[in-house]
Amino acid sequence: MEPVPPGVVRAIGGRFVDWLPALAVFALGLALWQGLTTAFNVQTFLLPKPTDIATAFWNDRGTLWDYGLYTLKEAAGGFAMGCSAGILVALLLARFRGLGLALLPFAIAANAIPIIAFAPITNNWFGLLNPVSKMVIAAVLCFFPTMINTLRGLTSVHPSSIELMRSYGGGELAVFRRVRIPNALPFMFTGLKVSAVLSMIGAIVGEYFGGPTNALGVSILNDSQLFDFPRAWAGIMLASAFGIAFYAAVSVAERLTTSWHPSARTFRSE
Amino acid sequence: MSAPGRVVSISGLTKSFKTGVTALQEIDLDIRPGEFVSLIGPSGCGKSTLLRIVGDLVQPTSGTVLVNGKTAHRARLDHDYGIVFQDSVLYDWRTVSRNVSLPLEMLGWSRARRKERVREMLELVELTGFESNRPWQLSGGMQQRVSIARALSFDPALLLMDEPFGALDEMTRERLNMELLRIWEKAASTIVFVTHSIPEAVFLSTRVVVMSARPGRIADVVDVDLPQPRGAETREQPRFFELVTAVREALAAGGRGQPAPTLPAGTEERY
Secondary structure, eight states, X not given: OOOOOHHHHHHHTXXXXXXXXXXXXXXXXXXXXXXXXXXXXXXXXXXXXHHHHHXXXXXXXXXXXXXXXXXHHHHHHHHHHHHHHHHHHHHHHXXXXXXXXXXXXXXXXXXXXXXXXXXXXXXXXXXXXXXXXXXXXXXXXXHHHHHHHHHHHHHOOOHHHHHHHHHTTOOHHHHIIIIIHHHHHHHHHHXXXXXXXXXXXXXXXXXXXXXXXXXXXXXXXXXXXXXXXXXXXXXXXXXXXXXXXXXXXXXXXXXXXXXXXXXXXXXXXX | OOOTTOSEEEEEEEEEOTTXXXXXEEEEEEEOTTOEEEEEOSTTSSHHHHHHHHTTSSOOSXXXXXXXXXXXXXXXXXXXXXXXXXXXXXXXXXXXXXXXXXXXXXXXXXXXXHHHHHHHHXXXXXXXXXXXXXXXXXXXXXHHHHXXXXXXXXXXXXXXXXXXXXTSOHHHXXXXXXXXXXXXXXXXXXXXXXXXXXXXXXXXXXXXXXXXXXXXXXXXXXXXXXOSSXXXXXXXXXXXXXXHHHHHHHHHHHHTOSSOSOSOTTGGGGO
């Protein structure tokens, strides 16, 4: 019955003009990179020219793309595991405050552990060629930001909002369903967006410690060891592009589900 | 057990906090159907706490509260309360009409019935046309009107209002005062209204309960015999000023602390 919310249009990318400044900076950066590496005759193994990287990618586009997709799948798997665990734990901690008080210090302490150092160990646990070994690294990286942001959203509820539900005879379940969870959505998406990027990093780094040859991280590592730096750079660029695309996909999902949020729309006065 | 002809029946009510502060002491108060009772007093006199105890949102230390002859807890589970806070407490993720229908959803009303009632309520608070707006797109006064529509949507036996217009500017406040009186007459509800504005309390109420602070107790009850229906001219009647003065003096007397009032007449001038 409601018209298509204007948030949807914004979600898909907004107006082209809004992107112009960023595009200009991007083009300028590429031009400077190209110009300076050419002018100072920078060695390829130090920093290849953008055109060299582009050529390397183009020559091997099919293979690199497939490698990228393989790694993206690992990242997405880890993202799904880590984020759902993070949301679940946040719900439990918000519901049972005592549990939160007991466990939260450990969760915060655990966040200080350099998770990436566990990559060789998960490779050992799940097998070098098993994608699960990389997913676990990505999942552990995603868990904390999702959990802590969701928890903040679930708990930063105006006390009157809860009194209101109580005045209608609503219990804990009603408070969660109608107040805490909707209130937590924008916070949760902040965590998910951070996690989207982290999951790609986790997968790539996991692959550095060994993995199948059709994985992007393994390919980048091999290329640099074989002094094929333009191809290694092409791999890095592709990994970044996939990371950004993943982030953008989560952003679109955010805009679609939280189009009600004041930040999503313009003001209308009385 | 039930007190006939009483919507609210409070006796011997005391509330002490863990910190040792006595917020309310020995409160006795009866409210009849259709009354508009204001609770007024200095900050910290426990008027909001008293309202929350009536609404079963805060538990008293001792004493009893009966609402329609039931315990406050039973009354809450029976959906006897409509509550309006100082903050409109509208949910941003719901449109205006879905905010109004929130209590109806919780009561399990059918979609068609909800839709019809929401339409009526928005008409009552003069917000027809804003159904699909988001709360943050409305002005403060409009938000508070949505909040009132939501509180009245399910015909609660008792409307509890905790400084509902406290955050609004004077002009909006006076306009909403008039509107509230119109709604009160139309909905024939019983209202308990917390405020710290003396003219507001006198203008709206049939009875003003004046409270004193530390410990919070009832210092005086002023019956407001201004004729109904009230309008802009009510505020210009000599009787209105007399009653405002009476409430102000009762507040000043209560402010001196108990036991009161034992000071000789004429001492008020010093305050």
